[in-house]
Amino acid sequence: MTGELEMEDEGDVAVTVPERWQLRLYVAGMTPKSLTAFANLRRICDEHLEGKYSIEVIDLMVSPQLAKGDQILAIPTLVRRLPEPVKKIIGDLSDTDRVLVGLDIRPLG
Amino acid sequence: MAETTLQEIPVLETFQKCPTGIKGLDEITGGGLPQGRPTLICGGAGCGKTLLAMEFLVRGTTEYDEPGVFISFEEKSEELTKNFASLGFDLNDLVAREKLLLDYVHIERSEIEETGEYDLEGLFIRMGYAIDSIGAKRVAIDTIEALFSGFSNETILRAELRRLFRFLKGKGVTAVITGEQGERTLTRFGLEEYVADCVIFLSHQVVNQIATRRLRIIKYRGSAHGTNEYPFLLDEQGFSVMPISSIGLDHSASSERVSTGIQRLDTMLEGKGYYRGSSILVTGSAGTGKSSLAAHFVDAACRRGERCLYFAFEESRNQIIRNMRSIGLDLGQWVDKGVLEFRNSRPTLYGLEMHLVAMHRAIEEFQPAIVVIDPISNLMSVASEMEVKSMLSRLIDYLKMKEITAFCSALTVGGAAGDRTEEGMSSLMDSWILLQSLEGDGERNRGLYILKSRGMQHSNQVREFCLTDNGAKLQDVYVGPGGVLAGAGRIAQEAREKADALGRSQEIECKQRDLERKKALMEAQIAALRIGFDTEVDELERAISRGKLHREAVARDTLTMGRARAADDTPIPEGNGARNGKGERR
Known part of the structure; x- marks a missing residue:
C-alpha cells in the first residue's frame, strides 16, 4: 500500500512502472541463508507488491550453467528482471530498507 | 581431488610440477608451477600478467593436452581473442575444440545493492561448472581483485578468497591468479596472504627512458628456484624469460x-x-x-x-x-x-x-x-x-x-x-x-x-x-732510433734505407768490376809471358834438334871417312867417338 503511494510520489517514474514485477532469486542449495533470503523476499513483496510480482527461484547447485547468464557471483542474489533496468541485490535481504531502495520500490531517504 | 591424490602418491616428499611451456620459466622454476596449487602473478599495469596467464593456458592445451579455463574480470572474451590473435594464439579455435574456455565475469558496482549476509558461492559454482564442462586442468583468473571493487564488504570477501583458493586446490587444478601491484605490497589487496605456494613478480622498470621487463620468483614453497630478476620479452612469439645468470665455468674448451x-x-x-x-x-x-x-x-x-x-x-x-x-x-x-x-x-x-x-x-x-x-x-x-x-x-x-x-x-x-x-x-x-x-x-x-x-x-x-x-x-713497423714509425714515416724510412742499400750495392758492384778488370789484365800479362816463353822454348828446341842433326851428320861422315880409309873396324862408342871425332877433328 505504502509502496504504491510512494511510487506515486515519484511522479513520472511512478507512471512508467509496469504492473508486473519479475523477480529471480539465485540460491545454491537450501542453505539457511537462502531460506532467510526467500522468506525476507516473500515478506517484502507481500507487503509492497501484493499480487503484482512473480518470484523464480534458481538453485545453481541444480543448474550451474545459469550463473553465467545473469553474472551471478554472490549467493543469494535477487535479480529484478522487470521492470527494467535490471537490478541486482545481494545478501539475505534482511535489510528491508535497502531492498526497497535496490528494487526502486522506494527512493533512498 | 581423487586424481590429484593418486598422482601425488608416487612422488614422495616432493610435489609434481606443472610445466608452463613458456620459454625459460620452466628452467627458473625447476620444472614449472606447483601442480594442483594456485600461483600468484603480481605486477604493475601493463607488465604482462594477463599474457603470462593466457600463455600458460594456451601452452597447456597445445603442448601438454591440458584444457584450461580463463576467467576474466577485466576483458571480455572477444577482446581477449582479438588481443591474443596478435600474438599468434588462435583462441577461437581452442574454444571451438573445447580445449579452452573463456569466461568473462562482469561486475558493476552500481548494479549491485548489498543487503545482509552473502557469500560468493555463485562464483564458485560458475568456476566449477566451467572447469568440469571441459575437464580443465589449468585455470587462470585475471584479476580476482576486481571483486574488491564490486563488493564493499571486505570481511566477507577475504573469507571467500581464502575459500576460493581452497576450492581451486580441491578441484586439483593448477591455477594462475593475477594481482595488481600495490603501493607497498605485492598486490593491492594483499592476495599474497592467500596464495602461499608460489608468487611470481613481474616488473616493468624504466631507467633512462628505457623500459625493461623483469620477472622474479618471490616465493616457491617446497622447491628450489632461481632467485634473481630475470629479464623477459613479450613479442609475437609470446613470453620468453631468460634463465641466464652466470651458468658456471665448466664449459668445455676446444683446442681447434x-x-x-x-x-x-x-x-x-x-x-x-x-x-x-x-x-x-x-x-x-x-x-x-x-x-x-x-x-x-x-x-x-x-x-x-x-x-x-x-x-x-x-x-x-x-x-x-x-x-x-x-x-x-x-x-x-x-x-x-x-x-x-x-x-x-x-x-x-x-x-x-x-x-x-x-x-x-x-x-x-x-x-x-x-x-x-x-x-x-x-x-x-x-x-x-x-x-x-x-x-x-x-x-x-x-x-x-x-x-x-x-x-x-x-x-x-x-x-x-x-x-x-x-x-x-x-x-x-x-x-x-x-x-x-x-x-x-x-x-x-x-x-x-x-x-x-x-x-x-x-x-x-x-x-x-x-x-x-x-x-x-x-x-x-719501423723500429729504430727515431722510435716506432708507421705510415708515411715508415715509407720514408724504408725509402731512405733503400737508397742506402742501393748506394752500397753500387759500390760493391764497382769494386767487383775493378777486380774483374785487374784479373783480366793479369791474365793477359800471363798470356803474353807464356807466349814469349813458348817462343823461346821453340827456338831453343829447334837449336837443340839442329845441333843433334849436326852431330849425327858428323858422326856419319867420320864413319864414312873411316871406312874409306879402311880403318879398324873397332866400333867407337857413338858419343865418345863423335866427341872424340869432333875433338879429333878439331
Missing part, C-alpha cells in the same frame, strides 16, 4: 683454431688464429679498423662454410656491406647464401636485458658458429657499467657453453687507448687485440697489438694495420 682472416695476424697467433669457442675483444679508438677486423674474421668463417651472426649496434646491414666492399670484402654474397646474418638495432631501442634476450633468441634461431658484437661499448649508453658487465659475462658464458666464438669490438674513448676497457670486462675475454692510433709526422696510422691471448704464444710485436683495396694487411 680458427683463422682470423688475416694471414699475418694468424702468424702472430702461433700461425693458427684464435681458439674456437673463445672470446675475442678488439678495442680501439674511433676509426682504427675494428669493424674491418671483424669483417675479415666473418669473411674467413663464411668461406669455411660456418654460420655467422653479426649484431651491429652502429651501422645498418647495407652500410656494413658497402663499407667492407671498399676493402675488398664481399659480405653480401654470404648473406645471400644464408651463412651470414645481420641483426641491426639501436642500443637505445630497448634495455640491456632485452638486448640480451633478443640476442639469445637470435642465436637459438640461427645456430651460428661465430657471433660478432659490434660494438659492445654502445650498450653502455643504455645501462650502467655493472649491468653491462653482468650482461656480457652472461652472454659470454652462454656462448662458451655453446662453443660459439665471440668477437666483440669496443670503442675506447679519446686518444688514450690504454689497457683499460670501459666495461672492465677484459678479464672475461680470452684474446684481446688493441688497435691504436700511432700519431706522428702529421698523420695517424693504425697499430695493432695483441695484448693477450690465453693459451698460446702470441707475438709481442706491434704491427701496422693497413686497410688496402685487397683487405687488411699487417706491416712491420
Whole structure:
C-alpha cells in the first residue's frame, strides 16, 4: 500500500512502472541463508507488491550453467528482471530498507 | 581431488610440477608451477600478467593436452581473442575444440545493492561448472581483485578468497591468479596472504627512458628456484624469460683454431688464429679498423662454410656491406647464401636485458658458429657499467657453453687507448687485440697489438694495420732510433734505407768490376809471358834438334871417312867417338 503511494510520489517514474514485477532469486542449495533470503523476499513483496510480482527461484547447485547468464557471483542474489533496468541485490535481504531502495520500490531517504 | 591424490602418491616428499611451456620459466622454476596449487602473478599495469596467464593456458592445451579455463574480470572474451590473435594464439579455435574456455565475469558496482549476509558461492559454482564442462586442468583468473571493487564488504570477501583458493586446490587444478601491484605490497589487496605456494613478480622498470621487463620468483614453497630478476620479452612469439645468470665455468674448451682472416695476424697467433669457442675483444679508438677486423674474421668463417651472426649496434646491414666492399670484402654474397646474418638495432631501442634476450633468441634461431658484437661499448649508453658487465659475462658464458666464438669490438674513448676497457670486462675475454692510433709526422696510422691471448704464444710485436683495396694487411713497423714509425714515416724510412742499400750495392758492384778488370789484365800479362816463353822454348828446341842433326851428320861422315880409309873396324862408342871425332877433328 505504502509502496504504491510512494511510487506515486515519484511522479513520472511512478507512471512508467509496469504492473508486473519479475523477480529471480539465485540460491545454491537450501542453505539457511537462502531460506532467510526467500522468506525476507516473500515478506517484502507481500507487503509492497501484493499480487503484482512473480518470484523464480534458481538453485545453481541444480543448474550451474545459469550463473553465467545473469553474472551471478554472490549467493543469494535477487535479480529484478522487470521492470527494467535490471537490478541486482545481494545478501539475505534482511535489510528491508535497502531492498526497497535496490528494487526502486522506494527512493533512498 | 581423487586424481590429484593418486598422482601425488608416487612422488614422495616432493610435489609434481606443472610445466608452463613458456620459454625459460620452466628452467627458473625447476620444472614449472606447483601442480594442483594456485600461483600468484603480481605486477604493475601493463607488465604482462594477463599474457603470462593466457600463455600458460594456451601452452597447456597445445603442448601438454591440458584444457584450461580463463576467467576474466577485466576483458571480455572477444577482446581477449582479438588481443591474443596478435600474438599468434588462435583462441577461437581452442574454444571451438573445447580445449579452452573463456569466461568473462562482469561486475558493476552500481548494479549491485548489498543487503545482509552473502557469500560468493555463485562464483564458485560458475568456476566449477566451467572447469568440469571441459575437464580443465589449468585455470587462470585475471584479476580476482576486481571483486574488491564490486563488493564493499571486505570481511566477507577475504573469507571467500581464502575459500576460493581452497576450492581451486580441491578441484586439483593448477591455477594462475593475477594481482595488481600495490603501493607497498605485492598486490593491492594483499592476495599474497592467500596464495602461499608460489608468487611470481613481474616488473616493468624504466631507467633512462628505457623500459625493461623483469620477472622474479618471490616465493616457491617446497622447491628450489632461481632467485634473481630475470629479464623477459613479450613479442609475437609470446613470453620468453631468460634463465641466464652466470651458468658456471665448466664449459668445455676446444683446442681447434680458427683463422682470423688475416694471414699475418694468424702468424702472430702461433700461425693458427684464435681458439674456437673463445672470446675475442678488439678495442680501439674511433676509426682504427675494428669493424674491418671483424669483417675479415666473418669473411674467413663464411668461406669455411660456418654460420655467422653479426649484431651491429652502429651501422645498418647495407652500410656494413658497402663499407667492407671498399676493402675488398664481399659480405653480401654470404648473406645471400644464408651463412651470414645481420641483426641491426639501436642500443637505445630497448634495455640491456632485452638486448640480451633478443640476442639469445637470435642465436637459438640461427645456430651460428661465430657471433660478432659490434660494438659492445654502445650498450653502455643504455645501462650502467655493472649491468653491462653482468650482461656480457652472461652472454659470454652462454656462448662458451655453446662453443660459439665471440668477437666483440669496443670503442675506447679519446686518444688514450690504454689497457683499460670501459666495461672492465677484459678479464672475461680470452684474446684481446688493441688497435691504436700511432700519431706522428702529421698523420695517424693504425697499430695493432695483441695484448693477450690465453693459451698460446702470441707475438709481442706491434704491427701496422693497413686497410688496402685487397683487405687488411699487417706491416712491420719501423723500429729504430727515431722510435716506432708507421705510415708515411715508415715509407720514408724504408725509402731512405733503400737508397742506402742501393748506394752500397753500387759500390760493391764497382769494386767487383775493378777486380774483374785487374784479373783480366793479369791474365793477359800471363798470356803474353807464356807466349814469349813458348817462343823461346821453340827456338831453343829447334837449336837443340839442329845441333843433334849436326852431330849425327858428323858422326856419319867420320864413319864414312873411316871406312874409306879402311880403318879398324873397332866400333867407337857413338858419343865418345863423335866427341872424340869432333875433338879429333878439331
